[in-house]
Amino acid sequence: ERYNIFDIWTNLFRPPQNENEGFIPDYNPKNGQEYDFIVVGAGSAGCVVANRLSEVPQWKVLLLESGGNENYFSDIPIFAPFLSITPMNWGYTSEPEQKACRDLRGHVCYLPRGKVLGGSSVLNFLIYQRGHPDDYNDWVRMGNDGWSYEEVLPYFKKSENIKIQELKNSTYHGLGGYLDIDHAPYSSSLNTAFREAGEELGYEWNDPNGEKLIGFSKPQATMRNGKRCSSSKAFLEPIRFRRNLKVSKHSTVTRIIIDPFTNIAKGVEFIKNNKRRKVYARREVILSAGSIGSAQLLMLSGVGPKEHLRELGINNLVNLPVGYNLQDHVTFSGNAFIVNASGLCINDITAASPSSAAAYMMGDGPLTIPGGAAGLAFTQTEFARDLAPGRPDIELVMGAGSLAGDLLGIIRSMLGITDNWYREVYGSLPLEDRQRSFSLNPILIRPRSVGRVTLRSSNFSDQPKIHPNYFEHPDDLQAMKEGVRFAQRVINTNGFQRFGTRLHSAPFPNCEGFLFNSDEYWECAIMQTSITLDHQVGTCKMGPKSDPTAVVSPRLLVHGMQRLRVVDASVIPRIPASHTHAPVVMIAEKASDLIKEDWEGSI
Ligand SMILES: Cc1cc2nc3c(=O)[nH]c(=O)nc-3n(C[C@H](O)[C@H](O)[C@H](O)COP(=O)(O)OP(=O)(O)OC[C@H]3O[C@@H](n4cnc5c(N)ncnc54)[C@H](O)[C@@H]3O)c2cc1C
Structure with missing residues (x-):
């Protein structure tokens, strides 16, 4: 060695x-x-x-x-x-x-x-x-x-x-x-609002690795001393x-x-x-x-x-x-919810601040939020027809920040979102609002669509061909849309309305032809920008x-x-x-x- x-x-x-x-x-x-x-x-x-x-x-x-x-x-x-x-x-x-x-x-x-x-x-x-x-x-x-x-x-x-x-x-x-x-170790008022929202909607605050999966919780993470x-x-x-x-x-x-x-x-x-x-x-x-x-x-x-x-x-x-039977979880993460108070949300400027770095050295502060995920919720939609009660088909991940707050472009690069798309959707939003934004990302956790991996050639260095076939099964798109509606219900609770929380409503490119917030609009938006949860x-x-x-x-x-x-x-x-x-x-x-x-x- x-x-x-x-x-x-x-x-x-x-x-x-x-x-x-x-x-x-x-x-x-x-x-x-x-x-x-x-x-x-x-x-x-x-x-x-x-x-x-x-x-x-x-x-x-x-x-x-x-x-x-x-x-x-x-x-x-x-x-x-x-x-x-x-x-x-x-x-x-x-x-x-x-x-x-x-x-x-x-x-x-x-x-x-x-x-x-x-x-x-x-x-x-x-x-x-x-x-x-x-x-x-x-x-x-x-x-x-x-x-x-x-x-x-x-x-x-x-x-x-x-x-x-x-x-x-x-x-x-x-x-x-x-x-x-x-x-x-870190929490903000956003966590409290999330918990209250869940309770208002009739969900328990629970251990999602315990007796019941459906409920609201703070994410459990593979973490040691904040790292x-x-x-x-x-x-x-x-x-x-x-x-x-x-x-x-x-x-x-x-x-x-x-x-x-x-x-x-x-x-x-x-x-x-x-x-x-x-x-x-x-x-x-x-x-x-x-x-x-x-x-x-x-x-x-x-x-x-x-x-x-x-x-x-x-x-x-x-x-x-x-190579057959490829299954994956896809998520819709393009939406941003804006609050009227500072100190709730995390964006790349807060993350890069000296005070965040100092707190991290002590094993605390916003840098310890796992991948930016501050809350999890599991629910069952009407499209979970084949599932017994108690088995969810949609998960909601609350991000402490949103794509709107990605001023440096790092999240965009990871997701493959173009700068043009970002400018069209979030360009009109004042900087202050972009920094006061968070996300609620629905994940399709019981997908019916199945994909496949094949070889591109007999040479190892040629990347295989990957066909995830997201939303090939029509129920998947419908269930995901229910996820978007679930996020809206969470936002409309007193827990979140205390901060005047609102959905940013600039339409996504190539979906402008549909009435904003109609079912057709969300179907379009989901197909334009959904990404994998890997x-x-x-x-x-x-x-x-x-x-x-x-x-x-x-x-x-x-x-x-x-x-x-x-x-x-x-x-x-x-x-x-x-x-x-x-x-x-x-x-x-x-x-x-x-x-x-x-x-x-x-x-
Ligand atoms: C960005 C991202 C975010 C995710 N978020 C979460 C999350 O929050 N929670 C969660 O539970 N899961 C998450 N996942 C999924 C989870 O991490 C994976 O399902 C899990 O790590 C897969 O484990 P694995 O052992 O199958 O493969 P991997 O962990 O990918 O391991 C495969 C290893 O094999 C090596 N390897 C591959 N080919 C060769 C080769 N030819 N020769 C030598 N070495 C090779 C690779 O380099 C790699 O180290 C995420 C994944 C990604 C990529």
């Missing part, structure tokens, strides 16, 4: 908070080296798997990650959107969509994914949500034995170290795990000197080495420092490269849809529906062998292959009504136990 100058430089500014933190040494695997397990990708899932497998001292584990270190800025919760315009993002974009992202730069959706130790848990907005118990019971109904809520709850709790005082005795939360969960607690900080840093775990950074895997006669995964080929190397696994190769990365690697290695691979000249070893899942779907749409078994082994597993967001068969980091960490915890069970006799 060695520290290079760049490592030392970035870590100079990120002093460890305790002995569990500290930067991870880089290992340089030699060509031809053998390990027991090779884990591809140090993201939300990969960090957990590498930690849990290397608990067995006899097992040699190699973790390969394409990106490098986190840094001081990636730890600052409110700066999350900023990270998507750095090299920590793989920088994927969708193919042009019919019903979404029509007004965004290049008419495509921006799909950030983490390329850094910690993966997308470093880019994400820190929100910790698990979804509804029946989301997991549905997985069992799809043939995935062992994944019921009752069976996965212990794995959510295993990784968790709940820091929220009133939840420490809750049967739904865990204490002493690697992953710190906390509220942001981001990524998967890497939580699961890798405390074990960075474990002798049987090697972490190789800046190592991009381009292919899985598979014996074409036996379909046994033998190892992987990767590039580091411009050199191509091969490393071998005595027991298993585990793909934790994420919903895009794992699907891409499988297909490039000959595991995927026969016809598609044949068109690209790739020898097909197993015909499997890799929850892509499902491209290597988990299901029994009898399911023709499944890629991996309920034990996460790739069907028709040997010694090859996928452990990440891609195995999720149906997206839960939840932000996806917590479910992925749970999957990785459970997968680690499945792997240990499978190799029990031969440790």
Whole structure:
């Protein structure tokens, strides 16, 4: 292991908070080296798997990650959107969509994914949500034995170290795990208004990871002392000197080495420092490269849809529906609500002020707001026809600021919103109002539309083609519109009207032909600017062998292959009504136990 100058430089500014933190040494695997397990990708899932497998001292584990270190800025919760315009993002974009992202730069959706130790848990907005118990019971109904809520709850709790005082005795939360969960220490009157609004509308102020999901709450976040607690900080840093775990950074895997006669995964080929190397696994190769990365690697290695691979000249070893079943959560975040008092909302000028920086040093202040999200609400609309009462189909995220307050253009860059669009919609708004604005963003958490990932070519460096197909199912657009109306009901409560809260009403470009605030207007606005919440899942779907749409078994082994597993967001068969980091960490915890069970006799 060695520290290079760049490592030392970035870590100079990120002093460890305790002995569990500290930067991870880089290992340089030699060509031809053998390990027991090779884990591809140090993201939300990969960090957990590498930690849990290397608990067995006899097992040699190699973790390969394409990106490098986190840094001081990636730890600052409110700066999350900023990270998507750095090299920590793989920088994927969708193919042009019919019903979404029509007004965004290049008419495509921006799909950030983490390329850094910690993966997308470093880019994400820190929100910790698990979804509804029946989301997991549905997985069992799809043939995935062992994944019921009752069976996965212990794995959510295993990784968790709940820091929220009133939840420490809750049967739904865990204490002493690697992953710190906390509220942001900062609140403003906006939080009070949100709570009051919920109560006025008949919703409970609740623990959304507890007994009931529907309700209003302050976001629970992957946070330690007001800073981001990524998967890497939580699961890798405390074990960075474990002798049987090697972490190789800046190592991009381009292919899985598979014996074409036996379909046994033998190892992987990767590039580091411009050199191509091969490393071998005595027991298993585990793909934790994420919903895009794992699907891409499988297909490039000959595991995927026969016809598609044949068109690209790739020898097909197993015909499997890799890349299908892409599901995601889309959100409508273009609206700004203006209040008549200062000190409630956060914009980029408040965030960049010396007083905010000083408060952050003490683990407090507005910079600790997770990705700018100050409140969450879950509700069920009339379009949730297939859902039992208590299962929401719309989530509302209250942003402490809004797109209108994005004076420096950082949020615009992340979302792909053009400067022209910003000028047309918010240009007429006085500067003071832009700074006194916040957002209420509805999220479609039970989407019916399904997309697909395909290869662009047989070359790893060509970005895969991603077709999310947002709003392809007509109910999705209707449910999202209900989300916009729900936000309006929240604003019309006394809680918010105390501050004279109003919706900014300049029409969105290309929707001026519709009467502002009519149903048709919102349908148009949603299709012009909706963006992803970056929850892509499902491209290597988990299901029994009898399911023709499944890629991996309920034990996460790739069907028709040997010694090859996928452990990440891609195995999720149906997206839960939840932000996806917590479910992925749970999957990785459970997968680690499945792997240990499978190799029990031969440790
Ligand atoms: C901007 C953003 C905001 C989000 N906000 C939230 C939120 O607030 N709450 C929440 O719960 N979820 C959120 N999510 C989603 C959540 O973070 C992801 O669902 C989760 O991190 C996915 O975990 P994963 O392990 O499947 O993939 P990732 O965490 O993306 O990990 C994959 C890893 O594999 C590496 N990799 C990929 N290909 C290769 C290769 N060929 N060779 C070597 N390494 C490779 C990547 O660099 C990456 O480190 C957000 C995501 C993003 C991008």
